[in-house]
Amino acid sequence: MDHTEAANSNSNSTSPSSSSSPPPPLPPAVVLRPCAACKILRRRCAEKCVLAPYFPPTEPAKFTIAHRVFGATKIIKFLQELPESQRADAVSSMVYEASARIRDPVYGCAGAICHFQKQVNELQAQLAKAQAELVKMQCQQANLVAYFAWKWHNLLNNRRNNQSTTSLAPHRANSRVAR
Numbered sequence: 001m002d003h004t005e006a007a008n009s010n011s012n013s014t015s016p017s018s019s020s021s022p023p024p025p026l027p028p029a030v031v032l033r034p035c036a037a038c039k040i041l042r043r044r045c046a047e048k049c050v051l052a053p054y055f056p057p058t059e060p061a062k063f064t065i066a067h068r069v070f071g072a073t074k075i076i077k078f079l080q081e082l083p084e085s086q087r088a089d090a091v092s093s094m095v096y097e098a099s100a101r102i103r104d105p106v107y108g109c110a111g112a113i114c115h116f117q118k119q120v121n122e123l124q125a126q127l128a129k130a131q132a133e134l135v136k137m138q139c140q141q142a143n144l145v146a147y148f149a150w151k152w153h154n155l156l157n158n159r160r161n162n163q164s165t166t167s168l169a170p171h172r173a174n175s176r177v178a179r
Helices: 003-013 036-043 058-070 072-081 084-103 109-178
Strands: none
Touching: 003 058, 036 072, 058 072, 058 084, 072 084, 084 109
16 A cells, blocks of 8 residues: 555545444445456446456456456346355356366366366276275185184194093093003
């Protein structure tokens, strides 16, 4: 802000009002300089310019892209037909659609959507493949655990059987001799 703007803002803030309450805050849509749209169209930016809140002077490319594809008249008409709560999203969509149309004049946004849908499908296929591999590995692990448990169980049973037969064998031999 330079010295003249600061002096103007100070003189505006001390305007004579009827009461001692502070002046109402300025709405965020008020722009001191012409908006990017009016600057590019080389026209005077009105106080109630429909384009000013959505095309700030710091972002002229945003309006240039939308203007190149849709034209200023259609942009203004479209914004006037929408409620203010939806205008920011509409401008964002228009700028995205216009930049997509400039990048790909034939397919525009549809080309980007198809590209992203193809990527989603490929990633879903990779995910399904990875999930199937994970299930396969989990089954292999469960089979391996079951196999080792079975082997361990058999080993313990064999040891018990060997111990019981070796402990019974001398006892039997003694019982035969006693007879």
